[in-house]
Amino acid sequence: MSEYIIKNGHVFDPVQGIKGDKKDICVKDGKIIDKVGSGAKIIDASGKTVMAGALEIHAHVAGPKVNAGRWYRPEDKHFDSHKTAGITRIEGGKSIPTVFKTGYEYARMGFTFAMEAAMPPLYARHVHEEIHDTPIIDEAALPVFGNNWFILEYLKNQEIENTAAYIAWVMRQTKGYGVKVVNPGGTEAWAWGLNCLTIHDPVPYFEITPAEIIKGLMAANEYLGLPHSMHIHQNDLGNPGNYQTTIDTLKLAEGVKATNNFGRDQVMHSTHIQFHSYKGTNWGDFESGAKEVMDYVNKQKNLTIDTGNVTLDETTTMTADGPFEHHLHGLNHLKWFNVDVELETAAGVVPFIYDPNNAVFASQWAVGLEIALYAKDPMRCFITTDHPNAGPFTRYPRVYAWLMSEKYRNERLNSFKKADKVISATNLSGMDREITLYELAQMTRAGPAKALGLSKDYGGLKVGMNADIAIYNINPDKFPSDGAAIEKAFAQVAYLFKDGKICVEEGKIVDMGKKHTFWVDAKVKENKQVMHDVREKFLRYYSVNENNYSVPESYAPHQHIISVDATQA
């Protein structure tokens, strides 16, 4: 394998506390090492920014609802399908890229890992087929548990050990990474056309509340000691006044300790929190609740969040929050795709246009930026667009530019058609903080890696870590004052190293590298009750046989398996 020395770059590595010093990084056999021989290839990084490869902690990039979004929106590819000369396949899709485009675009922006945010276990095979076909980047997927019949029944009886055993079983069957919770309880209610809008609304028939589901899943997650924490899309997404439900939910983590061998400190990761930070009672008096939410998040050290920034584009919403999508369709009347999944979850898809002329959408844009700008600990606040819900992930460079340049975001804010209304409904105007390159590295590399339990090998540039390295054409000493220039620099890396191999050069894909499917294999004590329940439910309620449920090895030719021993728990 090759040896490289990346010379003279400005290194930003929160793992080692390096804040832009010129340092050489040595790469050999896929790892970062202390020094290389004279035969090492020299990569001149002078005047450039060097960071670890970025980690996407929450995006919808692989699976049945993503694909439904693709094929039911031919217009998303209209005049957009293209192929660059070289080794790449045809790419297409503005808001929901095809799998080839997904891999290439993430790599071009300097990402080396993406987490598929929601995997319905019954459809896990589909998620892995898409992960298999997505080039270059490592991926993992989070199976959803918050509306699963086994979970609802076990947690009703507070059977944490059974819950943990079932979670471990599902993760093995589906090659899943952790515990995802979407609109807990509400999506099971949606199977009857209903919902749970507060954390105390009981689920029809199962008579358990979202609060009980959340507490129970946190306990089970820590019982197992998984690398990642419970990852939650909260109840009441998108509705004015929901910030109170958000804080109520976050409070459930108080007193809960993280138990794991992976360096993870949080017990709850609250995702795309922009959508959950609204004050007001209706769209007319809608206001930002970002300050209230972030005041709480800043105080509680055992929480992590990601932003869910609105990018003001035509995009596609898609989520396992089925009732929310039905509600959104009622507002904009655009085509609505819905699938309820037996015993497990649901999903909905609706196109959405975040028209900047609309005061509400422009305010949502402001809320997303406020979340990041209020964050006191960038190691606990990560940047996402909940792709594609608030905007396509290809807009990350623009989001970074808005966060790093007060001038750029003020240009946008002051040019809104309803600027006065937006400014009075939000806090953004007058916030002068500009995220630095070091903070960006925390929010997109070191922070997500730590939250995912991957900090030993990923998210940093310490000797011994994996050689996933992004080199950008940004000179920190001459940081661009022009937002468009910041965007351009983050959109196309100068170099991307993945596992020590150069996969991207000046934005062009030069090697597909070797992608891995990450998943977590948690071992628990033998649990006859859970296995009996599994057998029962497959015989009586599922529409497939138990022996046809699991995802075979062939779907993930290169697996990165993280083992967890929970037999002594």
Next chain:
Amino acid sequence: MPKEVTDVICPFCGTLCDDLIITVSDDNKTILGVKNACAIGAEKFNHQRLPGRVKRPRMRQADGTYKEVSYDEAIDWTANMLVKSRKTLMYGWASTSCQAMSIGHDIAEKVGGIVDNCATVCHGSSLIAIEDVGVPSCTLGEVKNRADRVIFWGCNPAHAHPRHMSRYSIFPRGFFTVKGHKGRKIYCVDCRYTDTAKCADEFIQVQQGYDYELLNAFRTAARGEVLPDTVGGVPKEKIYEIVEDLKTARFGIIFFGMGLTHTMGRNHNIDIAINLTRDMNDYTKFAIMAMRGHWNVTGSGQVLGWQYGFPYAVDLSRRDQARHQTGETTSVDLLNRGEVEACFYIATDPGAHFPIDAMIKSSKKPTVTVDPHINCTTEISDIHIPVAMVGVEVGGCAYRMDNVPIETRKVVDPPEGMLTDEELLTKINQRVDELLAKGGA
């Protein structure tokens, strides 16, 4: 000793039953018996042992007869055809695995092919409708566990999806449906009294070609507006009565088939049925599902979806972009208009199913057909390449009518020396690479 292979997935229809038990000879070569399948599924497995299987490729001679050739010769001829043709129709895919489809797409992108699947003559109308208005749907297990109103509109599962009613839609006892069919009201809407209608509680006879008007009347009735005295032969009192009943459902589902996809208006019939389902969600919980015919046409739509963003009729002939337009990039239109120069058929039989004019045009073009058997298409092709039967002699991923993916199994060995679709396509792909490198294309 013969052995039993359990949890076998039936590779015939979109019901994709996965509870078959196949008895196999101990040398792994012969299927001896099938349990749990319907008559059609059983035949798919049982006919494996019949004599007369085509074991090697056949090439048509000048006098119209066929001569056996080697796989290598067939592969070389095929690759040359693909490289030479400016625009090649690559149609079928609905009876092979997703893994094979993926290789086929790679070839199509290199040689300028148009990848189309059986939806083009089947539920393509449904796919167009979903492209226009979306679809509120569910998995079949939700129907089993929750549905108390089931409507079969323009479909006849008694004939086309024989175990559908017992596994999912009428008879099973699920979590919230412990009374089975006694707790469900079954409607059947059709222009004729079918065997499925015999299982229904109420049969509504709609005048042929008036489904769109009748569905419009249902939507109008749901909004409490006035109706003409009859619509499509159905009296307005009956329409109001049914709509009121549906509003009191706990969970309703509409299954539909060729009665909507292939009668006047086609996609519009499904479009308005979807809108009706959407409207009913204002009152209660309602879903709608297409009764997909082939066991993996849905899979072809999924793989094309994630690789190119469209569910069928994907035109890759420009090689640097993917385009999709039913009516232009669909197989029958391409053949009728003389828009392709060569044809590659796999896992399908257009000779039996396409309009005859289109096949007459197809027969005049260089054609390769990949299929385990001699069929209507192989006999108008230049080369017929046999392959192992997917789901019987080789496994691979398939997608059920509700998009649930299930991995089919290998139950017996294929005939000696026979290639699988995946192996064949891989070799064709390699040969295409060699020819393109030589030609510097």
Next chain:
Amino acid sequence: MNTVTLTVKKVPELYLECEKVNPDAFAGKTADQIAKLPGYQGKEISTLGDYFTVTGDAGATAADTKIVINGDCTKMKYIGAKMTAGEVVVNSTTDMYTGSWMTGGKLLIKGDVHSFCGLAMKGGEFIIEGDAGNYLGAAYRGDWRGMSGGVLRIKGNAGSDVATFMTGGELIVEGDVDIHIGTHMEGGKIIVKGNANRRVGGQLVKGEIYVFGNINVMMPGFKPVNEVELDVDGTTAKFTEYVGDLGERHPKRKGETVYGKLFLKQ
């Protein structure tokens, strides 16, 4: 205005994709440069010069450019597509996507057109002297934004799926239409001077459809409310006014439901 004349010298074996045959692509180019523009048949890339003799230079801008095409264009797709200004006159029948995504200028086809023509028209004037196939003035697949502006007039007959998802502009068919006219319409105006077969205004949200001839089967979701005398495209006559589609959602203005309207000439 400068005129570029294209004369067909070779009929394509398959179908030629003429994405570059419009005033915008020609603007600022000489005849030689125009002849070098690409034309596509599947994976084969040729030049316009392989299929047309090109005489005359284009104007500096699209607005200053007129294109006249002579010869058999029956197998030419995308002529005039996406044009923003200028003029195109084709003395022949053309194939699919003629004038689609047009935003301005004038397009005249002195022959028939195939299907998918005038898709999502935003502005300008598009006249067809012969007949059209299906999906005239419709939206692209899956898109809820159809024709939104401009005037599309066809002297002959049109097929099915005319003006699906229309939101604005005016589409006039002087002959007959088949089934599914104005499906999912949310604005704009359709005038059919001949007969319409069935499913006129199906799932109509808002907009106006005028039919001078007969409708074979009326949609059940339309009810007659009035009789009016109107002047429509130069004809003054009595019309029965219907509102609908009563099975569809409709916007409200000041608490009143705003229905779509269908006017049937008496």
